[in-house]
Amino acid sequence: MKRALLIIAVVAVLLIWILLRPPSADNHDGTSSLRPAPGFTLTDLSGNKLSLADYRGKVVLLDFWATWCAPCKEEIPHFIDMQNHYGAQGLQVVGISMDDDEKPVREFQQQFKMNYPIALGTTQLADQYGGAFGLPITFVIDREGRIVSRHIGQTKPEVFEAEIQKLLQK
Amino acid sequence: MHAADSTNMKTIAPEELVRTLTASKGTKPLLFHVGSHMLYVQAHIPGSEYLGAGATPQGVQNLAKRVATLRKNTAIILYCGCCPWNHCPNVNPAYDTLVRLGFTNVKVLYLAQNFGVDWVTRGYPTARGE
Numbered sequence: 633m634k635r636a637l638l639i640i641a642v643v644a645v646l647l648i649w650i651l652l653r654p655p656s657a658d659n660h661d662g663t664s665s666l667r668p669a670p671g672f673t674l675t676d677l678s679g680n681k682l683s684l685a686d687y688r689g690k691v692v693l694l695d696f697w698a699t700w701c702a703p704c705k706e707e708i709p710h711f712i713d714m715q716n717h718y719g720a721q722g723l724q725v726v727g728i729s730m731d732d733d734e735k736p737v738r739e740f741q742q743q744f745k746m747n748y749p750i751a752l753g754t755t756q757l758a759d760q761y762g763g764a765f766g767l768p769i770t771f772v773i774d775r776e777g778r779i780v781s782r783h784i785g786q787t788k789p790e791v792f793e794a795e796i797q798k799l800l801q802k
Numbered sequence: 803m804h805a806a807d808s809t810n811m812k813t814i815a816p817e818e819l820v821r822t823l824t825a826s827k828g829t830k831p832l833l834f835h836v837g838s839h840m841l842y843v844q845a846h847i848p849g850s851e852y853l854g855a856g857a858t859p860q861g862v863q864n865l866a867k868r869v870a871t872l873r874k875n876t877a878i879i880l881y882c883g884c885c886p887w888n889h890c891p892n893v894n895p896a897y898d899t900l901v902r903l904g905f906t907n908v909k910v911l912y913l914a915q916n917f918g919v920d921w922v923t924r925g926y927p928t929a930r931g932e
Contacts, residue, residue: 698838700857702889732839755843765845766883766916785915
């Protein structure tokens with residue numbers, strides 16, 4: 633009898649915990665727990681101001697990359713395609729190059745005909761985003777300026793597309 | 803551009819290097835970072851020296867100059883960790899340079915994914931800055 637009461641009590645506590653627990657930070661639908669994307673203002677390669685705040689209301693794909701990074705080079709043509717395909721629906725791709733010099737970035741931008749803004753990153757900016765100790769690292773940010781996901785290393789384009797499509801519908 | 807190829811290079815695993823660096827006895831190897839300066843400034847192995855990207859002529863020149871007065875059997879560990887191992891453009895040219903110069907005790911730190919995943923997030927020691 634005592635054992636049955638104990639089991640009932642444990643089950644009751646578990647049920648209460650399941651019903652009352654806060655949404656998980658990994659649950660992309662529990663958007664209230666998402667972390668705000670750290671703001672920044674840089675100057676892009678064209679000399680224009682590049683501020684994350686200016687893209688509030690858009691879905692932002694923020695890519696930390698470099699010209700010497702082979703996986704980055706493989707991802708970038710897909711980002712160009714996504715900007716072409718989803719730009720009118722509210723996607724904005726932003727590239728933060730972690731190169732030490734601007735010259736190779738400028739050459740790369742022209743060679744790949746990159747259709748989204750590129751700025752040279754700083755260690756301070758990388759720190760704000762948890763550090764860029766290896767590349768690529770790509771963040772998907774929702775229309776409210778919150779980080780929905782972080783992708784370390786080369787990621788399949790269909791993974792980004794699925795996240796972006798979902799966020800663009802909101 | 804050459805990607806890292808472990809079949810041609812002697813490598814050392816991160817955990818083995820940590821053991822070597824933290825051991826109370828034994829000679830410590832020289833540690834040379836041959837990757838991106840931006841990444842080095844954010845986090846590097848304490849005591850390691852930045853010599854420039856091994857894929858660049860300047861990096862190779864810096865490396866050759868740094869080792870010019872060293873004995874050929876000096877223990878040297880090279881590392882980068884900018885990208886996944888088989889995509890790293892820096893460690894192979896740096897390793898080849900040291901071998902060509904006659905160094906016999908050179909190893910490359912094997913970082914399968916990158917320095918962040920295989921060193922920083924594993925809690926191994928790091929330092930910041932120049």
